[in-house]
Amino acid sequence: MRFSARTGWELGENMLTAKLRERRAHGGEILDLTASNPTACGFAYEPEVLLPPLAVPAALEYEPEPFGLERARTAVREYYRDHGADVPVDRICLTTSTSEAYSYLFRLLCDPGDEVLIARPSYPLFDFIARLDSVVLREYPLRYDPGASAASAHAWTIDFETLRGAINARTRAIVLVHPNNPTGNYVSDAEREELETLCARQELALIVDEVFLDYAIRADAKPRTFALGNGDALCFVLSGLSKVCALPQMKLSWIAARGPENMLPEALARLEVVADTFLSVNAPTQAALPSWLSRRHRLQDQIRERVRRNLALLDARLRGSHADRIALEGGWTAVLRVPREIQGQPFAEAALDRGVLVQPGEFYGLPEGRIVVSLLSPPDVWEHGLKLLPIG
Ligand SMILES: Cc1ncc(COP(=O)(O)O)c(C=O)c1O
Numbered sequence: 307m308r309f310s311a312r313t314g315w316e317l318g319e320n321m322l323t324a325k326l327r328e329r330r331a332h333g334g335e336i337l338d339l340t341a342s343n344p345t346a347c348g349f350a351y352e353p354e355v356l357l358p359p360l361a362v363p364a365a366l367e368y369e370p371e372p373f374g375l376e377r378a379r380t381a382v383r384e385y386y387r388d389h390g391a392d393v394p395v396d397r398i399c400l401t402t403s404t405s406e407a408y409s410y411l412f413r414l415l416c417d418p419g420d421e422v423l424i425a426r427p428s429y430p431l432f433d434f435i436a437r438l439d440s441v442v443l444r445e446y447p448l449r450y451d452p453g454a455s456a457a458s459a460h461a462w463t464i465d466f467e468t469l470r471g472a473i474n475a476r477t478r479a480i481v482l483v484h485p486n487n488p489t490g491n492y493v494s495d496a497e498r499e500e501l502e503t504l505c506a507r508q509e510l511a512l513i514v515d516e517v518f519l520d521y522a523i524r525a526d527a528k529p530r531t532f533a534l535g536n537g538d539a540l541c542f543v544l545s546g547l548s549k550v551c552a553l554p555q556m557k558l559s560w561i562a563a564r565g566p567e568n569m570l571p572e573a574l575a576r577l578e579v580v581a582d583t584f585l586s587v588n589a590p591t592q593a594a595l596p597s598w599l600s601r602r603h604r605l606q607d608q609i610r611e612r613v614r615r616n617l618a619l620l621d622a623r624l625r626g627s628h629a630d631r632i633a634l635e636g637g638w639t640a641v642l643r644v645p646r647e648i649q650g651q652p653f654a655e656a657a658l659d660r661g662v663l664v665q666p667g668e669f670y671g672l673p674e675g676r677i678v679v680s681l682l683s684p685p686d687v688w689e690h691g692l693k694l695l696p697i698g
Contacts (some may be wrong), residue, residue: 337691344552359594372582373439381596391533412439426671461633462491478513506538517549537617540565552605629697
């Protein structure tokens with residue numbers, strides 16, 4: 307049987323996953339510092355609040371609207387109003403996930419072999435989506451300068467020179483994750499302007515993933531959504547329930563589009579056909595969306611509290627150790643600089659021998675000697691796991 311080259315994945319286990327499987331098979335304890343599924347991290351979900359909005363008569367009606375039901379899209383509009391942006395409902399397209407939103411946009415913008423620019427380090431999911439859509443990813447680096455954070459609050463900056471040099475005749479879009487996963491940096495106003503100008507000039511779309519927008523570490527931070535703005539670039543802002551409401555199981559996300567009048571209507575008309583081809587969002591979830599979004603603060607507050615508490619414990623543990631933490635502005639993850647090897651073993655494998663699971667930074671395109679941990683980790687696992695980390 308012949309399969310597509312797109313699905314010719316390297317399916318073998320790496321050393322870390324093999325070790326993890328063996329440890330599990332032998333009943334060894336695992337303190338998982340990578341847990342990022344909010345439904346499994348001990349937050350108080352309120353079934354009596356979250357479930358009734360699904361069981362309404364509208365959930366039994368089928369209205370095949372390509373962009374999703376207007377009531378649901380109006381709730382997304384309200385979300386952006388709370389962020390100071392007015393996005394008309396006819397510019398909002400619902401999808402089942404942010405991953406699906408990427409896929410819709412890649413299909414809207416790219417022919418097979420066309421290129422999309424993506425930051426490094428970044429979330430590894432994009433490699434899979436791009437490959438499935440026959441799109442080529444090209445990387446632009448983010449530079450880390452911890453000294454800069456004192457002056458501007460932004461320790462990470464986009465390397466615009468390399469970004470510009472990576473643009474060629476096949477480039478169709480720049481992807482920006484805001485704040486980025488796993489580095490947790492928001493872009494500065496100056497970077498935002500430069501990106502918009504670059505995209506407008508080169509006729510590239512700007513795809514901005516804002517799933518973690520609401521999770522700034524500083525309580526007084528007011529991150530600005532890219533839905534705000536009337537730049538000349540065609541811009542698609544992505545977000546969804548998996549992070550905004552901590553409800554990944556409900557499978558609902560969206561694209562909010564803006565752009566110049568000579569591009570936006572055609573982009574929306576084409577996107578509508580993509581969405582109409584799949585009609586993938588289900589009725590009960592759309593019916594419940596207004597209620598869930600209006601109550602998002604109840605889970606968001608718990609998550610922000612967990613992240614800040616875990617971060618404080620982490621920093622206390624790192625003091626005087628052989629590891630330190632990369633500056634962080636938002637999101638659910640932290641990047642640590644650690645010894646590359648412990649007694650000849652890669653750090654993550656040595657940690658697993660002690661029963662602690664962390665992610666090697668290489669999964670995210672970080673250099674060696676970095677690990678990624680989830681700040682959602684339940685408090686007991688976090689405290690115990692941090693103690694056992696081999697960092698002295
Ligand atoms: C930056 C980023 N974008 C998108 C996703 C996927 O979100 P969804 O569950 O909506 O597909 C994730 C998941 O962790 C993510 O970290």
